[in-house]
Amino acid sequence: MAKINELIQGFQRFRVKSFEPNREAYNRLAMQGQSPRALVISCSDSRVDPVILTDSAPGELFVVRNVANLVPPYETSGRYHGTSAALEYAVCNLEIPSIIILGHSRCGGIHALLEGYGTNHEGEGFIAPWVQIAAPARDEVLRRWPDASKEFQQRACERAGIRTSLTNLLTFPFIRQRVEDGRLNLYGWYYDLENGELMQYDFEKDRFYDLYFGPMPTDAS
16 A cells, blocks of 8 residues: 555646646646657666657656567467557557657567576466567577577567567558658667667668667757
8 A cells, every 4th residue: 555655646646747837738638639740669677668768748748558569570360469559549649750669678579588487387477478579589589599608598589579569550551651651650679777878770681779869968069
């Protein structure tokens, strides 16, 4: 109960420090609807919050969070498609101009994939089939670096998983069409938890590079 009370107290601080001073902006969002600048597909990991990482305000990001920030390939045979439904709404209804796949270091979902979680009757049968979406990434890493350390394989698979999700995005007809005609841009980001660094995937060179090289900004700059 104590932990929940801390969250309630946090909401009370939000009301005082954020909502009341910006009531007009919040009311405008409520009445006029949302028009986010990007859809971010991020991991459920509590250490990786896209809004905090990008210093975004309410209404600026449409965020989908799931285990290992994965995008399944397009298919219509199943009954439940939470991530796919969010993609459809963001792209077709909100007409979002950008989609970002945000992966990160020390991802538990990717660790589960590499360790074969669920193959020995662990868990309840939900995690293992979900992380299999990134099986092509795992297979690529183990093929290219079979003798590398587990830490190296983990980081390589985390980044390869981002590429897999980017590839799967293009299996959705409504996404591919918008990418081809220039209405929609796709990005792959990788956040390093330990060092607070952000990298972006270069489609042409097939590699990740640091997004920020300059000095840290100051209030006076």
